[in-house]
Amino acid sequence: MMDWTDRHCRVFHRKLSRRAELYTEMVTAPAVVHGDRDRLLGYEAQEHPVVLQLGGSDPAQLAEAAKIGADYSYDAINLNCGCPSDRVQSGSFGAVLMEKADLVADCVAAMIAAQPRPVTVKCRIGVDDQIAEEVLPAFLEKVAAAGVRHFVIHARNAWLQGLSPKENREIPPLNYELAYAMKRAFPHLELCLNGGVAGLEAVPAHLEAGLDGVMIGRAAYHDPAKVLLGADSRLWGAQDPVATAQEAALAMRPYIADHLAKGGRLHHITRHMLGLFTGQPGARSWRRMLSEAGGRRDAGLADYDAALAQMSGVPAG
Numbered sequence: 001m002m003d004w005t006d007r008h009c010r011v012f013h014r015k016l017s018r019r020a021e022l023y024t025e026m027v028t029a030p031a032v033v034h035g036d037r038d039r040l041l042g043y044e045a046q047e048h049p050v051v052l053q054l055g056g057s058d059p060a061q062l063a064e065a066a067k068i069g070a071d072y073s074y075d076a077i078n079l080n081c082g083c084p085s086d087r088v089q090s091g092s093f094g095a096v097l098m099e100k101a102d103l104v105a106d107c108v109a110a111m112i113a114a115q116p117r118p119v120t121v122k123c124r125i126g127v128d129d130q131i132a133e134e135v136l137p138a139f140l141e142k143v144a145a146a147g148v149r150h151f152v153i154h155a156r157n158a159w160l161q162g163l164s165p166k167e168n169r170e171i172p173p174l175n176y177e178l179a180y181a182m183k184r185a186f187p188h189l190e191l192c193l194n195g196g197v198a199g200l201e202a203v204p205a206h207l208e209a210g211l212d213g214v215m216i217g218r219a220a221y222h223d224p225a226k227v228l229l230g231a232d233s234r235l236w237g238a239q240d241p242v243a244t245a246q247e248a249a250l251a252m253r254p255y256i257a258d259h260l261a262k263g264g265r266l267h268h269i270t271r272h273m274l275g276l277f278t279g280q281p282g283a284r285s286w287r288r289m290l291s292e293a294g295g296r297r298d299a300g301l302a303d304y305d306a307a308l309a310q311m312s313g314v315p316a317g
């Protein structure tokens with residue numbers, strides 16, 4: 001998620017789950033090709049499995065960007081066909097690509113041919129007044145024929161005129177049933193659901209309906225423990241990396257110390273951690289103390305430890 005799921009956020013989320021697949025923010029293909037690659041694409045080895053999401057609609061440029069992403073060892077390369085923002089529409093990519101399945105097929109075919117990693121697609125169920133029940137199966141069929149096996153379906157139309165990106169995540173109605181129907185129609189494809197899933201407890205119903213996975217965006221950011229804590233044991237039968245939010249906060253200390261030692265600011269990391277203790281006694285003070293420290297250039301580990309110490313029963317250091 002743009003401006004949210006940067007590398008620091010992903011390192012933090014990885015403390016809560018080893019298995020959940022993490023995604024970069026959308027990075028445009030021209031930026032990858034012409035921009036500062038280490039700044040745009042650099043990440044920590046501990047973030048794996050991590051997927052690079054690209055935005056674009058020029059097959060040759062996307063192929064080059066996908067190749068660069070593969071050279072950075074991303075586990076998969078995802079093409080964004082779901083972002084409705086004006087900026088993205090004027091670049092003719094994101095959700096407008098739902099109207100251009102042939103072009104998407106050309107793009108993903110070029111991306112697949114250029115490099116060895118799986119190429120996946122995140123899409124809407126349609127745009128504007130398109131009839132999703134007609135558009136989505138045709139889109140999936142065409143793009144799958146070009147070699148994509150894994151789709152993330154944000155299960156609502158995007159309205160390209162008149163709604164802000166935020167409204168486009170809230171107002172068009174969710175249609176989970178259509179995603180389930182797509183899995184029945186295309187059982188050989190891996191289909192993941194996205195949109196409006198509020199926590200881990202909501203995931204099993206979607207898996208039981210046949211889907212292969214669930215992508216959780218805003219809830220994972222705002223209340224990461226509710227989504228990621230316990231995910232490994234509940235969804236994969238694996239051992240969880242930490243048992244509590246407190247443990248996750250402690251596990252972040254070495255990474256924070258390293259970032260500070262390199263001249264980074266506490267706020268770069270802790271701005272993503274404000275929701276860690278949502279619902280727990282002390283959560284408000286945690287949020288306030290970190291936010292206040294975030295305003296100071298010289299904020300350090302002592303500020304972090306102080307915020308953590310006031311959480312009940314948490315030893316600092």
Ligand SMILES: Cc1cc2nc3c(=O)[nH]c(=O)nc-3n(C[C@H](O)[C@H](O)[C@H](O)COP(=O)(O)O)c2cc1C
Pocket residue numbers: 001002003004024025026053080082083122154169194195196197215216217218219
């Ligand atoms: C601040 C913000 C930035 C986002 N940036 C992206 C993005 O870069 N790529 C993308 O595919 N979706 C992006 N999204 C959309 C989410 O990935 C997701 O599809 C949407 O929020 C619905 O899922 P949710 O209800 O689980 O949040 C963004 C959402 C938010 C709130």
